[in-house]
Amino acid sequence: MAKEITSRKEDYSQWYNDLVLKSGLADYSPVRGCMVIKPYGFGIWEKMQAALDKRFKETGHVNAYFPLLIPKSFLSKEAAHVEGFAKECAVVTHYRLKNDPNGKGIIVDPEAKLEEELIIRPTSETIIWNQYKNWIQSYRDLPLLINQWANVVRWEMRTRLFLRTAEFLWQEGHTAHATAQEAVEETERMLDVYANFVEEYLALPVIRGRKSPNERFAGAVETYCIEAMMQDGLALQAGTSHFLGQNFAKAFDVQFLNKEGKQEYVWATSWGVSTRLVGALIMAHSDDEGLVLPPKLAPLQVVIVPIHKGEEDLNKLRDKLLPLITELKARGITVKLDDDDTKRPGFKFAEYEMRGVPIRLAMGMRDYEANTVEVARRDKKEKGTVSFDGIADHIAALLDDIQSNMYKTALAFRDSHIRKADTWEEFQKLIEEPGFISAHWDGTSETEEKIKELTKATIRCIPLDNPQEDGKCIFSGAASKERVIFARAY
RNA sequence: CGGGGUGUAGCGCAGCCCGGUUAGCGCACCUGCUUUGGGAGCAGGGGGUCCCAAGUUCGAAUCUUGGUACCCCGACCA
Incomplete structure (x- = not known):
């Protein structure tokens, strides 16, 4: 490869x-x-x-x-705000460079110091x-x-x-x-x-x-x-x-x-x-072969790879494919015919898979004669040969299917990786496995910090539509009314 | 800022320990021909401040010292 x-x-x-x-x-x-x-x-x-x-x-x-x-002074007007951002601000102190009098290169002109430093906005x-x-x-x-x-x-x-x-x-x-x-x-x-x-x-x-x-x-x-x-x-x-x-x-x-x-x-x-x-x-x-992009955000949604021997075959394929391309574009689908003759089909297949293009069509002379086309979907890595008649409808439907299938797959993955923990022992064990933990928390910062220190897990959020239930904080044992989501995070 | 790793062609690396022809390999690139249904083959070709600086030496990619950059792990954060 x-x-x-x-x-x-x-x-x-x-x-x-x-x-x-x-x-x-x-x-x-x-x-x-x-x-x-x-x-x-x-x-x-x-x-x-x-x-x-x-x-x-x-x-x-x-x-x-x-x-x-932003003038430096602005950052200090809201106390909590400056506290949060001060450690990560880039600061502009000068407005001019000059040739280094002691040698080659260029230096900041010490004469050109700003009266008030400027902050490059962190927000x-x-x-x-x-x-x-x-x-x-x-x-x-x-x-x-x-x-x-x-x-x-x-x-x-x-x-x-x-x-x-x-x-x-x-x-x-x-x-x-x-x-x-x-x-x-x-x-x-x-x-x-x-x-x-x-x-x-x-x-x-x-x-x-x-x-x-x-x-x-x-x-x-x-x-x-x-x-x-x-x-x-x-x-x-x-x-x-x-x-x-x-x-x-x-x-x-x-x-x-x-x-x-x-x-x-x-x-x-x-x-x-x-x-x-x-x-x-x-x-x-994405997977080990490359990106997998959802159709709604993929810069290129459909790529067509012609497979041919010689210019004459390519022209035949072009003539057949051009109306399809026009129709797909009319439907707002982004499509590209990759007729670059310097790269072979196998190379293109691998390349577009890596770039996550949702649908790949391939048509060779066999398909041409049979009035079929090979359709490959990136998300499931499946391909099959379908009739060329009504192919635009098929592609439009397939794009929708890929979009919803990707969501379903991600949803199933997520839901199967959210687990409830009801004891501290359970929590410590579960946090070592991939996924989120749903657990009771006593609502105090001290507890949250302690848990973070011990497990690197933080409270990601308190879900909005959270069912209310009586429980005990996983760490302190104090009374709690709802579960929160704990996880290690990026 | 602590720990680890790496800087050699666009990318990935070898060479360094043990200094010595013109610094090498794969991919990529260029030219030509043959190819084209899963990452093509042959032939020819182009491309290098060996991270930087100073030192040791007849001679440094290689040894010494200092610097620097980036990547990974951690602390911090969207």
């Missing part, structure tokens, strides 16, 4: 890296922790963007853009709320529902392609409301948007929940999240939606005059998903 992918069993991390690099999604960049997103990877992100952006607009939001650089709450102060005076200015697509930088100690890069692309919604209830509703609405999107497009089931206080966003009153399970049983936070209370309004003094003519602080939310979703997509579905 030309491009060997490490098997999942041998080395899961290496498998993931091989997949990303060899399928052409991304490259390492010269800067630690940063990555180049290549056209194929960016194509997936663009599809995610398009679907999400549509949903944001449908729920009343508009896009805007706020600057990359934009501060710069946005500084602006909202000027935009909001009356209840008539509310709600303010703004989203931005942007890049942010968090100087992480350890990075991983897509899952945790120093710079990443995301969207961040920042809304302002007149009442707490309205803001909470917005927080929950956007969590739902995320959950539905991930389940429908990424074919990945998620658990909707609230974070424990320990895991809350820096500056939030309540953090909602969606948690997904990867193939190795680890949890991945796929999106977050925060109810920020009046924390940022108070920090940036954003008040409005209500209907009764009284000044009140504005209620806020923020919510985001990032290019990490591309990582989730890869890790959730």
Whole structure:
């Protein structure tokens, strides 16, 4: 094999890296922790963007853009916020370079030191709320529902392609409301948007929940999240939606005059998903042969490989296939006829399997004569020969089937890897196996921290539609009303 | 920031211990011919600051010292 992918069993991390690099999604960049997103990877992100952006607009939001650089002083205005982000900020201190007077190369000009250092945004709450102060005076200015697509930088100690890069692309919604209830509703609405999107497009089931206080966003009153399970049983936070209370309004003094003519602080939310979703997509579905992409996000949904001897045969095949290609395109299906004569069919098969193209059609002269075509689906690695008549309908149906089959497979995997633990002994044993644990917790940070210290497991979330039941905390034995989800996480 | 590993052609590696022709192999790339139903064959060809710096030496990819980058594991985090 030309491009060997490490098997999942041998080395899961290496498998993931091989997949990303060899399928052409991304490259390492010269800067630690940063990555180049290549056209194929960016194509997936663009599809995610398009679907999400549509949903944001449908729920009343508009896009805007706020600057990359934030005055250092802004970060310190909200105490919990600075506490959470201070350790991972990239700082701009100078604005000019010059030739090194002592030799070759270039140095930072010490004369060009900034009066106030600038922070490269790790998130934009501060710069946005500084602006909202000027935009909001009356209840008539509310709600303010703004989203931005942007890049942010968090100087992480350890990075991983897509899952945790120093710079990443995301969207961040920042809304302002007149009442707490309205803001909470917005927080929950956007969590739902995320959950539905991930389940429908990424074919990945998620658990909707609230974070424990320990895991809350820096500056939030309540953090909602969606948690997904990867193939190795680890949890991945796929999106977050925060109810920020009046924390940022108070920090940036954003008040409005209500209907009764009284000044009140504005209620806020923020919510985001990032290019990490591309990582989730890869890790959730792919196999040892390469990527497995759900049709709704695959940059290329159908590839057609002609098998022929000589130009004359190829022309015959082209003539037969062209109407199909036209029809598929008319249905909004992305399709490519790979008639590159410098590569042989076997090579192409392997290549498109590695790149996760959901459907591959192959037609040789045998099929041509018999009016058939070979159809291969990537998700189940099945192939068969079907009649060429009505093939467009067959493909459209098959794409739907692949999308739903991938979801079902992921759902079955996840559900079979969530186990209940009712004693500490049971918990310790189960946490060594892949998957999530559903267990009672006494609600205290001390217990959560102790469990994390002993097992590396954290509370991923307190599920939203959680059945209430009497129980005892797995660790302390104190009374508990509901189970929470524990897992080791990315 | 601690532990481990690796820097030699676009990618993957050998050579280093024991210094010595023109630094080698596989894949990829280019040209030609034959091929094309699961990663083609033959022939010819191009491509190298051997991570950087200093040192030892007649001579360094190889030895010494210092630096640096990246990957993996952990602590931190979306």
